[in-house]
Amino acid sequence: MMLSTSMLDRSIQELESRSLARIASAKTREDLEAARVEALGRKGGLNQFSKEMGKLPPEERKRIGALLNAAKQNLEAAIEARERTFAEAALNVRLDAEWLDLTLPAPGPRRGHLHPITRIQRELEELFSSLGFAVLDGPEVETEYHNFDALNIPPDHPARDMQDTFWLESGNLLRTHTSPVQVRGMERFGPPLRMIAPGRVFRNESVDASHEHTFYQLEGMMIDRDVSVAHLIYFMKTLLAAIFKRDVTVRLRPGYFPFVEPGFELDIQCLICGGSGCPVCKQSGWVELLPCGLVHPNVLRMSNIDPEQWNGFAFGLGLTRLAMMRYGIDDIRQLQGGDLRFLEQF
């Protein structure tokens, strides 16, 4: 059969528009595939026309060839576009099906909590390390020598009454303060020395909301040449500003501790009332915070340090007290109580 070229033209156009319509109306990938096979398959319509092209004169063949090519490209593009919409729709269906309630809690345990004393202690360890202080440890069971004698508190010194002591069967005692670590620090390192010693201390007193037989202190000491009261105040102010994260007003007044001379009580201006007086500061405007002083020459001498060459300051910070102030804890027993309802707040 010999088709006229004009009929061929029309047939190609008809096939193209019929196929485009079918592609456009394909509801499924299968529909689309069937439409593709019909229009572009090996036995499909367009290929049928190509076979017939051979019979055409060369210029006609060229023209019809271009016509077929354009139709093929149009159809391929239409199929591709249609496929894309199918893929998009499928993805949308999947995404929608994957709706998840993200407000559900994550599985597994929650992060635990550090003890409030640990938190404060770590903060101070870091502060003092940055100022060049070593962090030292000493035993909780101490010798009478390190806890008392080496700190200028000989037997029968009335100052021993200030610290009700737990005695052990071996003749040792539970350290009543962290100050014996000063002595151990001097024995171990000699001068110059900058050290702190945070730790657990014990006093034989009955427990109530404001008294504990087990509590925590941080001892500090600096031995160098010509250490003065001015240096002591500088360090204490630096320390307190770091602890309270603001400038604090301090005052130094005489205080008696046998291992320092002169000895001081350092008060800070009440942070609750700003110094005007409130129940926390017992209306005085000041809160007693830090016993400190210049190291007594006897203490240096007992640790084989020549007090004519070296001197220093020492201080003792009540970590328990500080934690209570920082977090507003009103019952000291909570700290040793192990109650998660308390501990989980930190």
Place this chain on the structure above:
Amino acid sequence: MKFSYNWLRELVDGLDTAPAALEKLITMKTAECEGIEATGALLETACAARVESVEPIADSHNVKAVVDAGRYGRKTVVCGAPNCRPDVISAYVPVGKKVIHDVESDGMLASGAELGINRDHSGILELESQVGAPIAGCLPDHVIEIDNKSITHRPDLWGHEGMAREVAAILGRKLKNPVRTDLLPSGAASIAVEIKDLDLCPRYSALVFENVSIQPSPLWLQRRMITIGLNPINNIVDMTNYVMAELAQPMHAFDADLLKGGTIFVRRAHPGEHFRALNFEEYTLDPSNLVIADASGAIALAGVIGGLDTAIGGTTTRVVLESANFQASSIRKTSAVIKLRTDASMRFEKAQDPANTTRAIARAIELLQELSPGIRISGGVADRKRDVPPPPPIALPLAWLDRKLGRKVPAAEVREILDRLEFGVAEPAPGVLSVSVPSWRATKDISIKDDLVEEVGRMVGYDSVTPQPPLVAAAPPPRNLARAFQHEVRAVFVDQGFTEVYDYSFISEGAARRFGFDPANHVRVTNPIASDQELMRASLLPGIWHNILENAKHKDAFRLFEIGLEIHKRYDDGLPDEVPHLVAAIYDRQGRERLDGAVGLFEIKRAAECLMPHARVCPAAAAPYEHPARAADVMWRGERVGRMFELHPSLIESGRAALLDLDLRRVEVLSGSEVKYAPIRRFPSSAFDLSVIAGLREHASKLEDSIAQFAGPLVESIEFLRQYSGAPLAEGQKSVSFRVTLGSADRTLSSEEVSLIRARIIDGMRGMGYELRV
């Protein structure tokens, strides 16, 4: 120690600083004030008033009295005192009008207790004054209370004179001397004193008085006693207390007619010597106690308390007044041993000034002339003492002082401060002061130049020192590795959901026994605060056990840990061994971590592995507190480092607790090894799976070890995949599957090599009697 503001005013010339301001100055420059309290406010307006008439009130024990209240006029008051009778002169106080029993009472008649003069509540005060006159010598006052701890080192501040000296120095005023030593009689004493031990008693002074009448003290003296917190007793006792409160010198009065022989001995007690004290207690003494004795035995425990047998009483007419000085440590020891602290012992143990004994007697003479009219002194003052040369002056280099304080204090100012505090000051060489210490500061308080830094520092005021950063070498401090490691452990466990607890270092014998620990293996506290806190913990487990039980009351599931010291009764260098341990616990009542407890145990195992990668757990015999089928050693890097177990059901009522107990000292040592890099393998590995059929209670770790042993050196890893029991396996059997990965650093293994190893494993395992699914 309580100080009367009025008393200080008597001693400080022209003192006009208000009590509150004075309190602040004392706190800043001398000693810590604990508070200030107004006392005797009613005395401001009280006056003597005569009761003119008394009329009963129906149905009441009170009466209606009309009084002549001097400048207040005639007043009607309701009064309940039994001694409210016509013509009695009492104290009227205009406290305002009040209706009592339908009678309008305008003001009141007051008792001694109400006015703050004494403790007498039994009736209204009876006076012998003119109507309208104020109550002589009794004024409103302020009590300044000083913290005793802050004057531990200051024997002189245990009396008003010492505090007045401070106040005078602070304010630049003159101190008045309350003592007239010219009153001391000379001549032979009418009693002999013999001190057997001058170390324990450096000085003993005594004076005999005759024609003494024991009677109540005048109201002014009673009021003073009340103000400083003492009870008025009688004129003699109140006088000794007055002198003590003024001069810090304790005194004691014996009834001279009750003493045996004419000599007072100061000696050590005989072994087993008995002594009946004024507090009606009987003490058995030993030679460490110093006594005052007459010919027949102890009449006072030196410096602590007088004896009952020689005590003054209503009929006393002759008195021996003792004013002595005793060694501080001896008094403290005696008072501690017999558990009796008195106002006297509290002062003597601070090391009183021996120079003060005769001053106190002089003061007593003056007071007794008023308090016991007609009293006569018998003989001179008996005064035995050891002559102690005054301590050498202290050289105080002024430049050194400035360096210590961190500020300059002009020489003139230093001199003035020391001078006001009654130090002797000379300047033999320019820039160096020679400072002599007054006797009342020399016993203990001040002996070296450092002590003088405090005297100058507190008087110039530490607020005058400008804070200054020191110049120091910039050297990194030595690291505390143990502490850093423990902080790391804390971080690991907190990340794994554990909350940190702090437990006491004490445990009870009961708790020790509950865990099967022998109490004899614990360091024992000799003076425990309570019987349940008598042992030092040699394990952290009883503590966390207690925490588990307590928290289980409020929570269904939780995780806890503690890092603390175990204290072991093995001594090194005299001290017990303190070993840092970690205990961690996972508690679950049921539910989330499932009732069978396995999840808790594996969770705690996982936490242990976070701290110690590749740690292994080796089942081992259980301790009494451990679940017998769920207890194991924790091994790391070839060493036993702790235990992992479930708490024995007998220790926990509901729910289960998985526990971990690690010796952190060992773990720290083992964790120290440096990481060494191994090159990443360039040749692919080969893997195959094996399932071993084994008895239900075979340990997977044992199967794994056997597989590894047969696999040989080319094994890269053996990974547990799963285990299974049930059909089609026989009863009592389980199948455990592993993935074995083989590889080499220098080549790709051939399939023949892999097959060979696989066959070797299968044959080996079969040789051990295991069936294999391959």
